[in-house]
Amino acid sequence: MRDTVHVNTPRFDTAAQLRQACRQGRFDAPTSGLAEGFQQGNIVILPSAYADDFLRFCVRNPKPAPILAVSEAGDPKMPSLGADLDIRHDVPRYRVFRDGVAVDTVTDLGALWRGDFVTFVLGCSFSFETALMRADIPVRHIEAGRNVAMYETNIQTIPAGPFTGPLVVSMRSFAPQDAIRAVILSSHLPQAHGAPVHIGDPAQIGIADLAKPDFGDAPVIRPGDVAVFWACGVTPQTAIRHARPEIAITHAPGHMLVTDLRTEIA
Known part of the structure; x- marks a missing residue:
């Protein structure tokens, strides 16, 4: 599977600028090297029936799945990561799984959003x-x-x-x-x-x-x-293949949620 970075990638000075470009349909490329100094996140969106098991998976596997935030069921807002953040629109590309199989890539979740969705945002290299x-x-x-x-x-x-x-x-x-x-x-x-x-x-x-x-x-x-x-x-996308939830949504590989959290060396 290959995802090629756009040749003329625009510059984003802040994470909020990048998220707005995603929300407005102006940006759908990989995010490596963009909005320098802001933490990027992998996303996993699951029906609430799977949330507790997936939370335990993250706790048991902190190297690939360091938790930055977990949403309330059905709430697309994650204010701890960005005051204006809306997980339905602010990722460049989303990957949609049905019964553990990746079936589609979309740039907006408005038509797919459900009231029982729980969003996990995990740290990114x-x-x-x-x-x-x-x-x-x-x-x-x-x-x-x-x-x-x-x-x-x-x-x-x-x-x-x-x-x-x-x-x-x-x-x-x-x-x-x-x-x-x-x-x-x-x-x-x-x-x-x-x-x-x-x-x-x-x-x-x-x-x-x-x-x-x-x-x-x-x-x-x-x-x-x-x-x-x-x-x-x-x-976690390989784990979704094994768990086979009726629906799951992640970021497309390389297409991250960019948060307002700053990247700092401890």
Whole structure:
């Protein structure tokens, strides 16, 4: 699956500007590198009957699913993440699952919204990319105008109720000295997945070919680069495949909710 970043991606100085562009149908591209300094979030929207089990799944798997906020049932507003935020309209692209199968990608949830929906917003590795760029560490997919590469692994998550499945990781490649700095910087941001889960040989975590990611775009890897893998918020989408709720909605991989929370190094 490939999602290519728009060539002429506009600049957004604030998260609110980006959300307004999504709401008005002016932006539907991946969000990596945009609204610098604002935390980005993966989203999972489920019927309330599944909410308790999914909450336990997140608590048991905090690396791929660090919780930023959970909504009340049926409430599309999440004021702790943004005063004007409306989860029905403010994500560039949503992925719709029926009985655990991804059946559609949409840019607005107005026609699908239900009174029993509970929204989970989970931390995203895009949030620590600001820290890397501020430290003059090249983030190759941003420089190339691509979505980050994401892969399913042979690492299993800890089940909770019907939710289970493999860990998904995002991969960024660096010169060795930059890889060390990226590990240190990301470890200070646990709400953005924290330190990586693997460094080096992708075969050790079940990835056969880095050039063929399961989600996102093919990575940019330069001679001598070290591959670094972080837990990814697409992991809950693999758990939805196993849980098979009658309906579930997530972000399309790489197309995040951008919140008003600031990205800060502890």
